[in-house]
Amino acid sequence: MNSIEEIYRAATEKSAQLAKRAERVMPGGDTRTTTWYRPYPLTLERGEGPFLWDVDGNRYIDLLGNYTSLVHGNAYPPIVEAATQAIRDGSSWPARSEAQTELATLLCERVASVDRVRFCNSGSEAGMLAAHVARRLTGRKLILMARYGYHGSYDDLEVGLAGQDGERTMLADFGEATAFEALLSERGAEIAAVFLEPVLGSAGVVEPPAGFLERVAEATRRAGAMFVVDEVITLRLALGGGQQIFEVQPDLTMFGKIIGGGFPVGAIGGSEEIMSAFDPRNRGSIFHSGTFNGNPVTCTAGTVSLRELTQARIDKMEKQGERLAAELARAARQVDLPFSVRHCGSLLNVFFLKEPPAPTIARDDARAVGNFHLAALNQGLFLAPRGMIALSTVITDEVLSEICERAAKAMADVAQAGE
Helix, strand or coil: CCCHHHHHHHHCHHHHHHHHHHHCCCHHHCCCHHHCCCCCCCCEEEEEECEEEECCCCEEEECCHHHHCCCCCECCHHHHHHHHHHHHCCCCCCCCCHHHHHHHHHHHHHCCCCCEEEEECCHHHHHHHHHHHHHHHHCCCEEEEECCCCCCCCHHHHHHHHCCCCCCEEEECCCCHHHHHHHHHHHHHHEEEEEECCCECCCCCECCCCCHHHHHHHHHHHCCCEEEEECCCHHHHCCCCHHHHCCCCCCEEEEEHHHHCCCCCEEEEECHHHHHHHCCCCCCCCCCCCCCCCCHHHHHHHHHHHHHCCHHHHHHHHHHHHHHHHHHHHHHHHCCCCCEEEEECCEEEEECCCCCCCCCCCCCCHHHHHHHHHHHHHCCEECCCCCEEECCCCCCHHHHHHHHHHHHHHHHHHHHHCC
16 A cells, blocks of 8 residues: 555656756745645646646645635636736836725725725735834834744744744743733833734634733733734634734734735734824834835735625635534544644644644644645645645535545545554
8 A cells, every 4th residue: 555655756746856956946945934845845837716736737625725815716717807907007116006095995994903004015024014113113122922923034023933032022822811911011111012913823723812812902002012913814704804803902903915815915004193103294204115015916906805805705714614624523533533623714723633732833743744734635635734724715615525525535544554
């Protein structure tokens, strides 16, 4: 009987060849750490709706949506049509476009804490920009964030993934309001901002305990620091994002992913008073520029993405997420695999443990989840190597049934492998 890896290699020979070619020009043959996995990542050729195809012609059901950014699946026709026209009109220029105003207006209408928006080009840039604003307005240097939280590839915010404090960053455990309150009480005069995701993403889709976000927000304001909520992933969970669900009012909000409709994007938003720090009509305003900030193609695609993400579609994805979580657990029980899943709206993370672990990026089930990831690919399911799943609006109930059937076969393969 061939192993899971042997089956994968046999089905993806062209991807293997292209991996070797890529290794000659990129470190490890890739340019994005989260997309790399052993023995080599697939090379994808195209996507349409809920499906992806690799260079070997294998079809996969897309259960990741480019790490939550493609909330309407691949090549979503309304986005393709609008973005194509925007490209024909000129892909960028050094002036405002109507598309910028349209997308900014939508964000201000949907997110209660946002009166004004500033665009950039990635969630990472949004984190950098939010930190810069907080430091500028408070005159302080330190950042406080959750251990194993992630706010992009910026030194002062990326340290959370390692679980250890940085030179200008302090960490406290997600969900432990007392720990945040203690640090804000002791070091508040040095802290410029507290950064939190409403739902901890990289650490396994961890929802906050009741009252956690509110208590941290209150302690942050008592300390005179700024409370920053990272909605790069969680905006998909409600019209007003995670802050609407968990009833918290931040000073600044980070955006990314779905607000670009598949194109590179980032933004921060806040009250008129705070965001006036960027107003070039004011003396001493914050200088913030970028060649592609508010790119008209991105903003056009993002406007369609947000308009098409209705509450009815959000609710449907949540119900599908509930069904998928239950079916995955049932399939694991049938083949006697230890299994648990965290689920929040259209986001899930699977674990091959009897109970979900405490928030962390370290995995006691690393071998089993690695086997499941490859086994799922062999069965035509594309999910994150760490077991994260993000549903999209174009997954029908029929496709979801197919997902459940294929996932059950992958579970059986993992059990047969003895891991």
